[in-house]
Amino acid sequence: MTERDRALEAAISRIAGGDKSALADFYDICAAPVYAYSLSTLKSRHCAEDVLQDLVLEVWRCAGNYRSCGKPMAWVISVAKNLCRMRIRDRSKFSDIPPEDLNFEQDDGLSAEDITVLRCCLEKLGEREREVVIMHAVMGLKHREIAAILGLPLSTVLSGYQRAIKKLNRELEGALR
C-alpha cells in the first residue's frame, strides 16, 4: 500500500469515527482525483464541483461501510462513479451542456500550460482514453486496478493508455512549442 493510500485509509477510518477534522485530510488527498474524474466524465465544471461536494458528504455519511482491502482510492472512485452516473441520468444529453462551461481562464489560478493540458485531455482524448489517463496520472491507480474498476482486460487498459499518452504528447508538443 502506498503512503497516500495509507493516509487516505486513516482519514476514512477517522471519518467513520465521527472525526470531522479528518474530512480536511480526506479532501486534500481526494479532491483533485475526484474532480478530475468527474470533469472528464461529465465535461462540466459545475457538475464536477457538485459531484466533489456530494462525494465528501456521502463519505461523511457512509465511511463506516468502507471495508479495508488496501484500495481506498478505488473505493472513493467507485462512489464518485455512482455520483457521476446519477448526474448523467439527471440530464438528458451531454450536448445540453453549454460549451462555455469548459472554458478555463488564467484568472482561475491556472497557468497557460495548465489550460492547454486540460483542453487536450478533455477535447482530444476519447472517453475511454481520458478515463484511463486520469485514473493513472491523477488518481495514481495502477493499470491493473483501473482494469478491475472498468471491467476491462489489462492489455486493453495498457494499450489504451499508451495510445492516449502518445496522442497527448503530439498535441502538447504542438501547443506548447
Place this chain on the structure above:
Amino acid sequence: MKNREIESKINRAFSHATPEFSEDLLKKCSFEKGTVIAMTTPKTERKISKSVKIGIVAVAAAAVLTVTAAAVGLGGLIPEEQALIAAKNYAVMTENDPELEQALGGAIIAGRTYGESVEQGEANLGLKDGRLVYHARFKTCGYAFEAVVDAKTGVVYSCEKAVDPDWDEVKEQVEADAAERLERKNDKTLSEIAQEKINSGEFETRFKRHFALYRGAAIPLEAELTKDDRIEITVSEDGDTVEVSKKLEGYVYAAEIDVRTSEILSSGISDDPDFIGERVRFELPEGALTYDEAEELAIKYINEKYPELRAFSETVSEPMAHSFAYLGASFGEFENGYDVTVSYYGNDAATGELTDRNIDVYIDGFSGELDGIVGRYGLQAAGEAAAKACTLDHIDDRRGSSDENDSDRYICRFTDRAAGRCEIVAIDLRTLDILSVEQYDISEIEAQGEPARNDIPSSEAGDGMISEAAAASIALESMGLSQSDVNALRVELDGDVYEVTFNYGWADREAGIYQAHSFEVDAKTGELIDGR
C-alpha cells in the same frame, strides 16, 4: 516529452483546476450520520445501517399488512415472495422523489425488475434486533433497494436505497419493457382473442401452410400435420403471441404467431433431440438453386462486399487460401432461401497459427439474389483482415502485435523491429473503413523514454532500492521466463512498489490478443508482493 513528464503535467493541471471549498463542506457535515448503502460493498457483506425506522409509516404498514395478511399463518412466517412484495410496495409509497415514485409505479407495479438475481428480487431470512426478518433486495429505476421486513407480520421496518451502478446499461430496455407490459396489461381482450383462434384452429392452419411450403413436395406434410394430437400451442406470458410447434421426422417445426393479426412473426426448424434414427433429407422444390450454385454465389457476394477477405485468403501461407460452403438443412427457412456459411481458414501469415473466419450469406433460393451478409464474426474478421492487409506489404515480423476490439473499432498494432517501425491501424467494424493508420518510428518512441518492447529503462536504483531491471527479473523468474520470452515489458515505480507488466501467451489466439501479466515487487526488499 517522457511519459512521466506528461503525467506530471496532467496531474498538476487538474490539481490547479480543483476548486477549494473544504471549509464549506465541513459546515455541511454537521448533520447526523445517515443511512447509505455502500454500493461498492459486495451484496453478501452489505448491511442495513444503523437506524431501523421501526413502524415509521403507518399507512405503509397497513397496506403491507393488507397485502400479506392472506399469507400469514398462525405463528408461521410469510413466504419470501410476500416479503418482497411488501418491500416493493413500501418503496412505492414512501419514496419522496416524484420522478422515482412515478417510475417505480411503472416498473415495479408492472411486476418485474431487472438484473442478475433481482429479476424477481430476493429475500433472505435473518435476525435483526432479536426479530426474525427478511432482508429484501431489489433494483429498479437506477436504484438498489434493501428493506428489512418482519418475517411474521410483513411490517417493513426500513427501506433504504442506493444508486445502482448497472442502471445505465439496462435503462432503455427496462423502461421500454415496462411501458409495453403496462400497455398489454390494459388490453384485456388479448387472451380472449388467442383462445378463440385456438378453438377455431386458425393458428394451426397458418402453421400447416407455412411449413408445407418449407418442405415442398418432399413429404406430405399437410397430411402429417392434420394429426392434431401432435401439435402444441402455447400462449406467451404476455398473451400477445402464441408458439405453435410440431415434431416430425426428426425435426421440430415451430412458429411464433401474432395473436391479433395471426401473422407468423418467426419460424424455424431444429433437430428433435428425442428422435432416434436417420433424419429425412429435404428435397429441393422445382426451380430452386442447387447447393453448389448457392455456394458459388455466396463466395461471389463475399468477394464483392469484403475484398479485404480475399486479400486475407490470398496472403495466407501454405496450404491455404481455401474456402468452403456449409449449407444449413433449412432451405426455405428464410422465405425459401439459403443460409450459406462460408469459412475461410488457413495459416495466418501474421501468427503462423491455423485460424478460421466465418460469414453468413443469405440468398434467395430461386432468384439467387443476395438477401444479406451478416454475422459479427464475419465483420470482425473482415476488419482484422483489412488491418492486416493494409500493412502486409511492408511488415514481416508481427510477433509484437496486439489486436483488440474497442467498441465499434478494431485496432491492430504491428511492430516490425527489423524495419524499426510500429503501426497502429483502426478499422470501423460496421463499414470496414480504415479510420486511421498511425506510424511510429521505434527509435523515436524509445528516445521518448517509452519502452516499445522489453526495453527496461536503465535508471539508477534509488537509495536502498533494487533497480527496475532487477524488479523485472524477479517478476519474470516467478513464471520461469526471461526477457526474450515476453513482449511489451514495462516497469513503473509507484511509491515503494514496482509494477511490472508484460505480455506472454495468448488470451485469445483467434483474435491475436496476448495475455497481459502484472506483478508487484517490493522496491526495497525485492519481494514479490502480488501477481496475476
